[in-house]
Amino acid sequence: MEEIYLDKNENPFNVPEKVKKEFINYAKDADFNRYPEKGLPSLIKKLAGLTGFSSENIIAANGSDELLDILIRRAEGDIVVSSPTFEMYSFYARNYGHKAIDVPLRSDFSLDVNGILAQKDAKLVVICSPNNPTGNLIDRESIKKILDSGVTTILDNAYYEFSGEDYTDLIAKYSNLIILRTFSKAFSLAGMRIGYGIAESKFISEIKKLQAPFYMNILSAKMAEIMIDNYSLIVEKIKYIVEERERVYNEIKDIAYPSSANFLLLKKDLYGYMEENGIHIRKLPLVKDRSRLTIGTKDENKRAIEAIKKYVMEKF
Ligand SMILES: *Cc1c(COP(=O)(O)O)cnc(C)c1O
Secondary structure, eight states: OOOEEOSSOOOSSOOOHHHHHHHHHHHHTOOTTSOOOTTOHHHHHHHHHHHTOOGGGEEEESSHHHHHHHHHHTTOSOEEEOSSSOTHHHHHHHHTTOOEEEOOOOTTSOOOHHHHHTOTTOSEEEEESSOTTTOOOOOHHHHHHHHHTTOEEEEEOTTGGGTOOOOGGGGGTOTTEEEEEESSSTTSOGGGOOEEEEEOHHHHHHHHTTSOTTOSOHHHHHHHHHHHHTHHHHHHHHHHHHHHHHHHHHHHGGGBOOOSSSEEEESSOOHHHHHHTTEEOEEOTTSTTOEEEEOOOHHHHHHHHHHHHHHHHHHO
């Protein structure tokens, strides 16, 4: 039985053949001996085009993890997170000796706005939407209430492309907001480490000062550019994954929460059971009795659905 990996919210598809060819052509004659052009202006320009912002509103990075690292480092104080959420926020907080104050999501996974606003000493609020691992979008009115308080806020939007919700219009109104996105999920480039942030230009220039001048290697930067040029090919894959997400959810509704991302939160810890069936899903050590299933190809999803249905019949 072939092992399948539905554990890291990766895209089940490798990059399109056309993209691979263009990339290999570039790599054949690349100037490996030279440093990247400082600040990677050509990549930044393409990201600006992709998002409809200007270059001064964009920072690119070695994965959105690098931006989380920089932003949490510069926070100089406590940060607020809302569990269950992406564990890297508290990882970086710990690394820099900051306290990560947890204001947990409510039982319907909505944001506890008043709980967050009560944290008067917090220097940074991190909101993840769609949230990993719960999969739900955070309501824009709640986000605005946090932003209205003036606190610096990260909106981690790693699953944006699967969600149908765009928060970037908030940037014109809120200079305390940065939206983080990544090429690791919808763009099939987890292995290349490419992320970016969008914010008001003053905010962007502040964080650029904290970033090394040669933050990304030339191959990753070029791959990101080629991907942006071929965005229509990505759109097809996103559509496939969103359709599959809805199909899988409908098949296993009894045991899964709805999702606006490329994964489903399961209402049971099926990690061990799925492992026995050769299906790797994400164990959530900090979330009792839950686990997370990434949406894969139709064939992979079929296997996951069959295993989960068998579990529901026998044990749920
Ligand atoms: C996957 C993921 C990221 C992506 O991080 P990269 O460093 O860009 O690969 C960021 N935030 C969340 C919540 C994620 O799930």
